[in-house]
Amino acid sequence: MKFCRECNNILYPKGEKDRRVLLYACRNCEHQEVADNNCVYRNEVHHAAVERTQVLQDVAADPTLPRNKDVRCAACSHDEAVFFQATARGEEGMTLFFVCCNLSCGNRWRD
Numbered sequence: 001m002k003f004c005r006e007c008n009n010i011l012y013p014k015g016e017k018d019r020r021v022l023l024y025a026c027r028n029c030e031h032q033e034v035a036d037n038n039c040v041y042r043n044e045v046h047h048a049a050v051e052r053t054q055v056l057q058d059v060a061a062d063p064t065l066p067r068n069k070d071v072r073c074a075a076c077s078h079d080e081a082v083f084f085q086a087t088a089r090g091e092e093g094m095t096l097f098f099v100c101c102n103l104s105c106g107n108r109w110r111d
Contacts, residue, residue: 006031013040059084060099060106073100075107083111 002011004026011024013035022035059065065082072079080101088095088110096111 002033004029004031005033060101060103067101068098071098073102073105073107074109076100076102076105078102078105 002024003009004011006029007026009026009028011026011031011033014023014025014032015021016023022038022040023032024035025032060082062082065084067080067082069080071081073081078100081098082101083096083098085094085096087093098109098111100107
């Protein structure tokens with residue numbers, strides 16, 4: 001990873017086709033520099049399902065999220081859940097998610 005000499009932001013690879021040269025360019029200022037190596041690496045991060053599950057269980061203890069006492073958890077019958085809106089994977093629009101506030105349960109469901 002390269003950083004701009006002018007403003008310290010990340011330099012991104014940019015091809016200049018007419019001169020057939022690879023440059024690293026700053027998106028914040030006009031700084032560009034010729035790449036010393038013509039290899040560009042791409043790093044894609046894929047999250048495992050268990051990582052997402054842990055994040056959802058942690059939201060039950062988040063005091064900033066709204067709580068609902070009019071719902072009942074199907075797994076443990078606890079009568080309080082936090083809720084939030086997010087986009088569901090592969091679906092359009094927002095979905096309402098609930099997470100049981102019983103910290104030993106952590107059941108989650110959608111409305």
